[in-house]
Amino acid sequence: MSVLQKSLHPDEKYKAGKLGQGLSRIGLGIAVVFFAISILVVVFSDPETARNAGHVDHATGEPAKWARFLYDYVIGWSYIFSICVGVFWLVLLHHLVRGRWATAVRRIAEAMATALPVVFAAGLVFVIPLVAGYDNLYFWAHPDAALSPTLAHKLGWLSPGFFAVRYVFYAVVFSAMAAYFARKSRQQDESGDPKISETLRVASGPAMIVYSLVTCFAAFDILMSMAPKWYSTIYGVNFWGSACVGGFSALGLLVLGIQRTGRLTHSVTPEHYHDIGKWMFAFTFFWAYTAFSQFMLQWYGNMPEETVWYKYRLFGDWQWVSIAMLVGFWAFPFVFLMSRWTKRIVPSLVFFAVWQLVFHWLDLYWNVMPSYDWTLEVHDKARVSAGPLAGSIAYHHVGFSPIDITVWIALIGVLLFGIGRNLRGNLIPVKDPTLGLSLAHENL
């Protein structure tokens, strides 16, 4: 064995054993407890807050008190979806470029990506009401949407039925791709056939193209259509950048958690954390780059139909969230993750992983929640429901609700449940031809 190769340490514990079951149970517990709390909060909340935000059942005139819950659900769902999307990118890229360093953590990334079927199943909670006619989540599903000339011609694409068809399409494509890459990788554990690596390499090219398009369109459909009159072509790319920040942060934390159980203690070294940290750093900057690209063109162009989205976020209460995003999601981690040591000292990396995971949620919250305010002030401050971004920024009827947090945590529980199901057998691709290179990996 040369210095470039290492074999698996003889004492290495690389079998999952009961790890996956434990994680699933913890995840399920978190999900059940926090969903219960959220539902209780909604049931006992004052329904008038929903009316103040312009969410009224158009048939009965009753306030739509579940609207806030569904908004939070879409944010939380996008959060766990984006984490799976982020780590799945690592799997695809690793095969595409014949990567080496990540082989030691690739099985865990595969396990996270194969949580996608569970994630998509969880998304039915907001897709099914939409198809059933619930119109207080997406404004384009509301009967009033047809009254808007800018919206009327978009309603062919943005219709509940077609939305559901696309959702199922995304679910099938993503789940199948993730499952394929994970299954082939496990087959190699049995046979040790190096041809499997080649097959996956060939598959990863087209898969990367499909992956990019599906990610982009999912972001357009599920997040951007929250403000259906507004549009930004870079939105999907920006979402993906944020998703990869979340994905790599979550991967780092999960690998560390698995090491804490005494598994993989010899295989995963600070070198691997260093590389995960590099990706966190890269995507922190990439997110800021695309976010600024989106902002600057619209700010400079100064077209009302574009700037309205930023008008809501740069003035009033939301400006503090925007400043927090600039400093917290970009400036602070960017400056500190730049250094080699902040990525190699594991507690420091953990700090930034947790930090970025929180700010990744804030990013999605910042993207979606301003659209919750559907009110338009007319004469004598009377309010009518007119859809997202309709009103004056002087009035905000969004506020903060405890379910913003509890629904998010509940969906993290769903994600842990989904990941736990896949943590079984070997936690490391034991017969991958590049494993030796990954175990000996060093950052010069």
Next chain:
Amino acid sequence: MSDERTPDSPSGDDDHGGTAVRREGPLFGVLAEFDTPGELIDAARKVRAAGYTEFDCYSPFPVHGIDEAMGIRRTILPVIIFLGGFAGTVGGLVLQWWCNAYNWPWNISGKPAWSIPANVPIGFETTILLAVFTSFFGMWIANKLPQVWHPFFRAERFNHITDDAFLIGIEVRDRRFDGEATPKLLADAGAISVERVHFDPSPAVRVMPKWITAFIVASTAFALIPFAVAAKARTSHSTEPHIHIFPDMDFQPKYKSDQAMDLFGDGRENRGEIAGTVARGSLDADDLFFRGIEHAPDGDSWTTKFPARLTINDQLMKRGKNRFEIYCTPCHGYDGRGMGAVPTRVAAGGGAWQARNLVDAGNPVVIHMPNGQLFNTISNGYNTMMGYAAQIPHADRWAIVLYVRALQRSQNAGLDDVPADHRSGMQMPEAPQ
């Protein structure tokens, strides 16, 4: 590699071993070869432990762990690059501030002279530029490059350094260097060969060829010429026109409007209209249509009608609305009440200017204005309002007059204007202010 450059005995002693032995320069150092990267690391560790500092390891590829074995500290290059990038950010922003906001502030549509978002892309580029420059040139300086020649190049085994040789070279200038002990240390560390390397006996080989020095001096001097020319141009005056390096099609043998010309008696290049003629389609004798004036035996007056050549219909009304919203709304507003985007902006800036209220029932000057006078105002302007004759064709001006009439009706509409069968359940709002 020619033979003359290779020292023919490892000992390198001068004037020994017969006539074939050539003279050698002073000893530069010893070069030891090792079989594998692993042995190279072990040997480097031993050399370092023995207290040597002036030594280096040579290998065909980066050997993991060699830095640590040799005791090389991590480079400070990243810190320098960070500072370079930071200087780029600050420099880029200061440059833009100085140019746009301080030295030459220029009002462009009332936009602020200094606004951070607009300056970020340039700041980003200058950050990248200086960071890349410092990393590129910093790397050269840190590696003592460019170094076109090195005494170890004279060793035959050094030719294999890009192929399969793993070498350690210890230089004589090291304080611990010893002619006997140092080669022995290397041999004990597992070297497969140890070689003494001398400087070339001819001092001429060790200095840079004169023509290279001359070339560098000459090209540097040549590169200063543009700066010298620019400096001269900035500090001197000239009556000569600029040197036109690229003529493109700037000078053409043709006449432009209002130039002098000898061909005609009046010395002008322009030929006016011939008296008594009208260009096709330009006859504007119809005063009613072209000027809004109606002739009558008791004198001329503004017409109160619309010209007969226009068909008053929905299509003309829509055309009028369309033109009105393009040309008139910026000042008069969509409702014609005189608070368009421009007065709104004036009010936001603390001013109090308002365009004429076209639909004001309380002061119905415009409402009572004859059609012809409205047409004339659009054509030729009024007070600070400029004329639109050059921008809006005659028929469109009449369409605007028609639309203004409709606005005056609609903005002052009452319950009586609603058809009787639609009135039930309607309430009159308070009179608009």
